Amino acid sequence: MPVVEYKMNLDQETGALIIPRWIIDRGHWPNKADHTYVGWVKPESEREYYVPDSLTELSKSDLVNRVLGMHAVEPITDPDTDEILSDSAVTTLVELSYDNIVAKNS
Numbered sequence: 001m002p003v004v005e006y007k008m009n010l011d012q013e014t015g016a017l018i019i020p021r022w023i024i025d026r027g028h029w030p031n032k033a034d035h036t037y038v039g040w041v042k043p044e045s046e047r048e049y050y051v052p053d054s055l056t057e058l059s060k061s062d063l064v065n066r067v068l069g070m071h072a073v074e075p076i077t078d079p080d081t082d083e084i085l086s087d088s089a090v091t092t093l094v095e096l097s098y099d100n101i102v103a104k105n106s
Helices: 060-073 088-103
Strands: 003-007 025-031 036-040
Touching: 003 088, 025 060, 025 088, 036 088, 060 088
Parallel strands: none
Antiparallel strands: 003 036, 025 036
């Protein structure tokens, strides 16, 4: 289950939104439409704590499709030129991001 889609948790004492404590590498590819993020969770065989079964595990192609859907609504731009990226460029960017998340946390 390492790469997952998650939402923030609500701190009951302060009412603030907080990152779930079981998300290790967090905050990637925020989706404004459904308030979800992409992060990393240790595989079940490597942890001794609870992680909700309701999390959505993302394969590389799942992440690409998620971000292309976001790109269709709010185009992703090149930070250097402000030009809208092509679907092909977004796909390459997301695939590299996925590989980096996995490599960093494996």
